[in-house]
Amino acid sequence: MKRLNLLTFLVFLCVFGCTENEIIDNSVNPESITTNSDEPCFSTTLMAGQHHVAGSVTLDVDGDNLIITYVSDGEWVIGTTHLSIGNCDDDWVPLTGAGNPQVGLFEYTEPYSAGPYEVVYIISLEGLDDNICFAAHAEVDGPTGEETAWAEGTEFSGNGWAMFVETTLTECEDDDDGSNTPF
Numbered sequence: 170m171k172r173l174n175l176l177t178f179l180v181f182l183c184v185f186g187c188t189e190n191e192i193i194d195n196s197v198n199p200e201s202i203t204t205n206s207d208e209p210c211f212s213t214t215l216m217a218g219q220h221h222v223a224g225s226v227t228l229d230v231d232g233d234n235l236i237i238t239y240v241s242d243g244e245w246v247i248g249t250t251h252l253s254i255g256n257c258d259d260d261w262v263p264l265t266g267a268g269n270p271q272v273g274l275f276e277y278t279e280p281y282s283a284g285p286y287e288v289v290y291i292i293s294l295e296g297l298d299d300n301i302c303f304a305a306h307a308e309v310d311g312p313t314g315e316e317t318a319w320a321e322g323t324e325f326s327g328n329g330w331a332m333f334v335e336t337t338l339t340e341c342e343d344d345d346d347g348s349n350t351p352f
Contacts, residue, residue, distance in 0.1 A: 218316035245311035269327030
């Protein structure tokens with residue numbers, strides 16, 4: 170009986186004690202991803218619980234890919250993330266009837282890589298215009314406890330504080346030839 174209890178305990182630890190800190194999608198070679206410089210094309214603050222700076226969300230372009238990175242300031246641990254992106258003039262984000270984003274329906278939930286302080290999404294630019302909107306959501310844990318976090322931008326029309334970012338990609342240059350990305 171003791172062996173059965175020990176075995177059950179070990180199985181429980183393996184199932185519920187493992188964390189997801191490894192590379193999730195191996196379809197892209199990490200050495201092939203380069204950004205245009207030390208500075209991203211776009212950066213905004215990752216706001217936790219409306220009032221706390223938890224880090225930043227950056228955007229860059231590498232060839233035919235858009236790279237969106239959530240980075241903690243080191244005091245906050247990044248948990249589950251959700252990302253929705255599209256052309257601003259389209260219905261690019263799933264909303265409730267009240268105008269609040271439905272993060273559980275965001276199209277990106279499995280990042281290219283994830284660690285406690287950085288999460289990276291690599292998304293094809295196919296179908297995206299120059300003017301894009303994105304909503305970057307995260308569950309974070311830090312000095313004030315567990316909080317919801319959003320990339321700082323414009324608030325959705327709903328009754329919450331969820332935000333989205335509108336930006337253009339024309340300033341992001343392709344490293345290969347120095348020209349603007351093809352939009």
